Amino acid sequence: MNRKGFTMVELLGTVVILGILMTFGMITFFGQRDRSAKKAYNLIHEGAAQGAENYFMDVPGDSTVTIDQLVDQEYMEPAIDPWDKEGKCIGEVEKILEDENKKHDDAIDLYYFKVQVKCAHGCTCLIYPKKTPCECVGTYRG
Numbered sequence: 001m002n003r004k005g006f007t008m009v010e011l012l013g014t015v016v017i018l019g020i021l022m023t024f025g026m027i028t029f030f031g032q033r034d035r036s037a038k039k040a041y042n043l044i045h046e047g048a049a050q051g052a053e054n055y056f057m058d059v060p061g062d063s064t065v066t067i068d069q070l071v072d073q074e075y076m077e078p079a080i081d082p083w084d085k086e087g088k089c090i091g092e093v094e095k096i097l098e099d100e101n102k103k104h105d106d107a108i109d110l111y112y113f114k115v116q117v118k119c120a121h122g123c124t125c126l127i128y129p130k131k132t133p134c135e136c137v138g139t140y141r142g
Contacts, residue, residue: 044117048093052093055073063095065093081121083120090117091118093113096113114126
């Protein structure tokens with residue numbers, strides 16, 4: 001007797017193998033998406049820190065600046081939310097003096113910057129130039 005086609009066991013085995021391959025593919029895809037979003041958040045922080053440094057050199061009397069101000073005054077590009085691609089991120093940068101004894105000197109390298117960014121999925125906070133994490137406070141808390 002000459003049978004053509006696949007048995008149920010062969011079809012089931014093929015479906016199981018395809019399911020396993022799809023699972024690994026999805027894990028890789030979502031992991032890559034998370035890593036890309038983290039890199040985008042880091043770029044927003046770096047852009048805000050660099051823009052704020054330039055802003056504070058131009059306006060040395062200020063101690064805080066919002067991301068909206070930095071964008072409006074063209075110190076940085078708009079901060080687009082890496083998760084939904086349509087929303088914008090808000091936040092602020094605070095200029096903090098490293099050593100109170102050197103307060104009379106207005107050199108920008110005596111300061112560090114606390115950068116808080118709030119997007120759709122919460123708030124992130126980093127202190128520059130060391131890029132150490134900090135806690136989001138005030139209206140920017142997630």
